[in-house]
Amino acid sequence: MNNKEKIFEKSIALFSEYGYDGVSIRKIASAVGIKESSIYNHYKSKESILDAILAYYINEMTKDEIPLNQASDNLDKSLEYFYKAGVDLYTSKLNDVKMMKITRIIFVETYHNEKIRKFVKTAIVDAAINGWIALFDLMKEKELIKRDCNSKQLAESFYYYGLYLLIEHVIINYPEDDEKFLKELARKSEIQMKLIYNSVKKRD
Structure with missing residues (x-):
C-alpha cells in the first residue's frame, strides 16, 4: 500500500x-x-479522512445493488429466491473486517457527530427505506400483497428490525463474531420478512 x-x-x-x-x-x-x-x-484534515471513509462505505454498499427490473424477475421465481438474492448481497458487503469496523464507527459516532448523523439519516436510513418502499410497491403491482397496505410502514417494519440487529452487534454485543452474526442476521431477517409478507399477502 x-x-x-x-x-x-x-x-x-x-x-x-x-x-x-x-x-x-x-x-x-x-x-x-x-x-x-x-x-x-x-x-x-482529519475530517477529510472521515469523508473518504464514508464515501468508501456507501460506494461499497451500493455498487452492486439489484436493479428493480432484476428484483421483479427474482420475485417471479419465488419470494424465497427474491429475498435470498438480496440478503446474500447485503451480508457479503459486511463480511469484511474493514466494512464492519466502519459500520461500528458510524453507529458509535452518530450520537455526537453531526456529519455522521446526517450520513446515517440520508444514506443508511432514508435511502434504504425508499428502496424497500419501491420493492413493496412492486409486490403490490404483482398482486403478491394487498394493494391497500402501507408500503412505507412495511418498509420500516422490516428494515428497522435488521438495522437494530446490526446496531446491537457493533455496539451492545461488541466484540462478537462477525461471521456468526451475519448468519443470524440472515436467518432472523428471513423470519421477519415472512412474518410481514404473510400478514399482508393477497389471498385467493
Whole structure:
C-alpha cells in the first residue's frame, strides 16, 4: 500500500477502537510510521479522512445493488429466491473486517457527530427505506400483497428490525463474531420478512 492507503486503513482501525474524537492526526501518523506533516500531502484534515471513509462505505454498499427490473424477475421465481438474492448481497458487503469496523464507527459516532448523523439519516436510513418502499410497491403491482397496505410502514417494519440487529452487534454485543452474526442476521431477517409478507399477502 502507498502512504495514502495506509493512512486510510489505519484511520479506520483507530477510529473504530478509540472513537473519532479520540484520535489525532499525530496518532494516525504514528500508526502509519510517517511524520504528522506528511498526512497533509494526502488529506487536508482529519475530517477529510472521515469523508473518504464514508464515501468508501456507501460506494461499497451500493455498487452492486439489484436493479428493480432484476428484483421483479427474482420475485417471479419465488419470494424465497427474491429475498435470498438480496440478503446474500447485503451480508457479503459486511463480511469484511474493514466494512464492519466502519459500520461500528458510524453507529458509535452518530450520537455526537453531526456529519455522521446526517450520513446515517440520508444514506443508511432514508435511502434504504425508499428502496424497500419501491420493492413493496412492486409486490403490490404483482398482486403478491394487498394493494391497500402501507408500503412505507412495511418498509420500516422490516428494515428497522435488521438495522437494530446490526446496531446491537457493533455496539451492545461488541466484540462478537462477525461471521456468526451475519448468519443470524440472515436467518432472523428471513423470519421477519415472512412474518410481514404473510400478514399482508393477497389471498385467493
